[in-house]
Amino acid sequence: VIGIGLVRPDLLGTYGDGGNATVLAQRLARRGRPARVVPLTSGGEVGDDIAVLVMGGGEDAAQRAILRDTRLAGSIRRAADRGVPVLAVCAGIQILGHHFDDGDGVRQAGLGLLDVETDRLAERAVGEVVVEPISALDRPGPLLTGFENHGGRTIRGRDCHPLGLVRVGVGNGDGTDGVVSGHLVGTYLHGPVLARNPALADQLLEWALGPLEPLSMPFADQLHDERIAAAPIERAALSGSRRRRPGRPASRG
Amino acid sequence: VSRVSRLAGRGEGSVIGGEVALRVDPGLVARLGRSMKVALVSGTNGKTTTTTLLAAGLATIGPTATNRTGANLANGLAGALLAAPDRAMAALEVDEAVLPWALRELEPAAVALLNLSRDQLDRLHEVRATARRWRTAITDDVEGLVVANADDPLVVWSVGDDRPAERVAWVGAGLAWRHDSSACPWCDADLEFEPGGWRCPGCERSRPRLDYSLADDTVIAADGRTTELHLALPGRSARANAAMALAVIDRLAFPTAAAVAAWSQIRSIEGRFQRVTVSGADLTLHLAKNPAGWTDLLDLVDDTDGPLIMLLNAQGQDGRDPSWIWDVPFETLAGRRVVCLGERGLDLAVRLDYAGVEVERATGLADAARRVGPGTADLIANYSAFQQVRAELDRSAS
Numbered sequence A: 001v002i003g004i005g006l007v008r009p010d011l012l013g014t015y016g017d018g019g020n021a022t023v024l025a026q027r028l029a030r031r032g033r034p035a036r037v038v039p040l041t042s043g044g045e046v047g048d049d050i051a052v053l054v055m056g057g058g059e060d061a062a063q064r065a066i067l068r069d070t071r072l073a074g075s076i077r078r079a080a081d082r083g084v085p086v087l088a089v090c091a092g093i094q095i096l097g098h099h100f101d102d103g104d105g106v107r108q109a110g111l112g113l114l115d116v117e118t119d120r121l122a123e124r125a126v127g128e129v130v131v132e133p134i135s136a137l138d139r140p141g142p143l144l145t146g147f148e149n150h151g152g153r154t155i156r157g158r159d160c161h162p163l164g165l166v167r168v169g170v171g172n173g174d175g176t177d178g179v180v181s182g183h184l185v186g187t188y189l190h191g192p193v194l195a196r197n198p199a200l201a202d203q204l205l206e207w208a209l210g211p212l213e214p215l216s217m218p219f220a221d222q223l224h225d226e227r228i229a230a231a232p233i234e235r236a237a238l239s240g241s242r243r244r245r246p247g248r249p250a251s252r253g
Numbered sequence B: 001v002s003r004v005s006r007l008a009g010r011g012e013g014s015v016i017g018g019e020v021a022l023r024v025d026p027g028l029v030a031r032l033g034r035s036m037k038v039a040l041v042s043g044t045n046g047k048t049t050t051t052t053l054l055a056a057g058l059a060t061i062g063p064t065a066t067n068r069t070g071a072n073l074a075n076g077l078a079g080a081l082l083a084a085p086d087r088a089m090a091a092l093e094v095d096e097a098v099l100p101w102a103l104r105e106l107e108p109a110a111v112a113l114l115n116l117s118r119d120q121l122d123r124l125h126e127v128r129a130t131a132r133r134w135r136t137a138i139t140d141d142v143e144g145l146v147v148a149n150a151d152d153p154l155v156v157w158s159v160g161d162d163r164p165a166e167r168v169a170w171v172g173a174g175l176a177w178r179h180d181s182s183a184c185p186w187c188d189a190d191l192e193f194e195p196g197g198w199r200c201p202g203c204e205r206s207r208p209r210l211d212y213s214l215a216d217d218t219v220i221a222a223d224g225r226t227t228e229l230h231l232a233l234p235g236r237s238a239r240a241n242a243a244m245a246l247a248v249i250d251r252l253a254f255p256t257a258a259a260v261a262a263w264s265q266i267r268s269i270e271g272r273f274q275r276v277t278v279s280g281a282d283l284t285l286h287l288a289k290n291p292a293g294w295t296d297l298l299d300l301v302d303d304t305d306g307p308l309i310m311l312l313n314a315q316g317q318d319g320r321d322p323s324w325i326w327d328v329p330f331e332t333l334a335g336r337r338v339v340c341l342g343e344r345g346l347d348l349a350v351r352l353d354y355a356g357v358e359v360e361r362a363t364g365l366a367d368a369a370r371r372v373g374p375g376t377a378d379l380i381a382n383y384s385a386f387q388q389v390r391a392e393l394d395r396s397a398s
Helices: A019-029 A060-068 A070-081 A091-096 A198-209 A218-244 B002-007 B013-024 B028-033 B047-059 B074-083 B099-106 B127-141 B153-159 B236-251 B257-263 B291-301 B322-327 B345-354 B365-372 B383-397
Strands: A002-007 A035-040 A050-055 A086-089 A099-101 A107-109 A116-133 A144-156 A164-168 A179-181 A184-187 B037-042 B064-066 B089-093 B110-113 B145-149 B168-172 B192-194 B197-199 B212-215 B218-221 B226-228 B275-278 B281-287 B308-311 B338-341 B359-361 B375-381
Touching: A002 A019, A002 A070, A019 A035, A019 A050, A019 A198, A019 B322, A019 B345, A050 A070, A050 A091, A050 A198, A060 A070, A060 A091, A060 A107, A070 A086, A086 A091, A091 A116, A091 A144, A091 A184, A116 A218, A144 A184, A144 A218, A164 A218, A198 A218, A218 B345, B013 B028, B013 B074, B028 B074, B028 B099, B037 B047, B037 B099, B047 B064, B047 B089, B047 B236, B047 B257, B064 B074, B074 B089, B074 B099, B099 B127, B110 B153, B110 B236, B127 B153, B145 B153, B145 B236, B168 B236, B212 B236, B218 B236, B236 B257, B236 B291, B275 B365, B281 B291, B281 B365, B281 B383, B291 B322, B291 B375, B308 B345, B308 B365, B308 B383, B322 B345, B338 B345, B338 B365, B345 B359, B365 B375, B375 B383
Parallel strands: A002 A035, A002 A050, A050 A086, A086 A184, A099 A116, B037 B089, B037 B110, B064 B089, B110 B145, B145 B168, B168 B212, B281 B375, B308 B338, B308 B375, B338 B359
Antiparallel strands: A099 A107, A116 A144, A116 A164, A179 A184, B192 B197, B212 B218, B218 B226, B275 B281
């Protein structure tokens, strides 16, 4: 059984990113290759059965807690070194970088697997995002869709390609989103990103397992197209409503 | 003003009226509220149910103002108080982000804190930040009674574990959703959850000693008094909400028997648990707004194998990012008939597809009902989708 490792879902699951692991395992299972999600809990290790590692977004306290878990952190580092593909979303990028500034403005050391550092955006980035992937992926594939919700600004080092160019939204804060370094992929996209972008899911799986046969999941393909079309409209509506009614939360029961 | 706004069809008259009144007189809420005995209710889930029960319970004692329609921001509170300025008491539900303001303005006799979990992350951001604002406001501004869910570590942290016993009542209201409480709010260590509550191996804090516990349908006070709830409302959450309301009434030194009798007559709350017939299908309506609420409801509808209609929107009031549906264990629905619709019905269909559920999409409520009918089915919708369903039912009824 192929394992999809989900790093500390108890801490890094704030934005539904655990769904990325579900998507990867299911896309293998539907192709007749038994797969399961393996949660990597406190003090855990990345076993040899793990084909892909997935890290999601989390809150500041959760980010600090995971970095204190030196046994798991070391194990993630070794897995990445031996070529296990890693998808790091939002806080995941920040944890894998050299360092990041948390919500209190305190600088925290990261794992240093990605040549990036993260400080703070002037204004929190919230809304739909469209990203045009660049050629650091074997198959750049179609536009990427997701939802961002972060205060981090990520600055790439010289050897790090971005995942793509931002068409709608903020991403890293410099017109790009995410980072690709070998088989490590970072992005600010939630959604979860692999639920909305089946091609990116299959790219990660093919890095780990070699070529895969095509898989038909019509709802997933439709969702990708629906979100790409809706993004510019929804983002414009969001910034418009902010200008009209500053500081007013949405009311409901 | 409220009559004009109702006539103009712009939604709840009390909200618009309250908004205008607050602009003219920002001290209005404080002035109106301080002449009443006020109890506030806040938390991520269960506000409207708890407030409805609390208001019905207090009404057995004396005239009570309340914000019946879930209008829980400053303008809604102002509207509710303006509509009934001569009442002796008020039971008001308050949005989590508005609670600190309401505590300062109203100086309530009691505040009930239900739970805190992820919800509307594009607006409220981190759950911890909401808890932090609660903690500051409660420490600085609350002289009165705090009735708090002891099973939720974030709620306990926001109250503080050193509050004098006469100013706090700890209720074992349960915690269906632990994913926002895995790290200790005091020391970041991994919390341990046991049948007897949570404990922290790091700082050795644990669930406070309960003043009221809930065992099936019975609320047990620390002094041994027991109360059978006999609610008409279904589900464990409704009983937990009733336990919180009961604790407020009891600790304000009011009699509880008449309140409990009144509760047994309440069969639906603002459309929740209401039964309707659509295109030959008998539907029970459910509202769930976030992963904790959906997880709770999936547990409730697990009693049958009947078909389900599910609606998802992502408007401002819902939170614009529905990624949280991936936190809901929809895998338990495998083998059941599920029909999805709503503005983000496709997101839900993809989630269910990956959960191994054979899912259909419907073009509208009538189409969905035809697909699941005839017979009984449950309908679950998130906030704005639920309001759309009720509006459509109102239109077809009139």
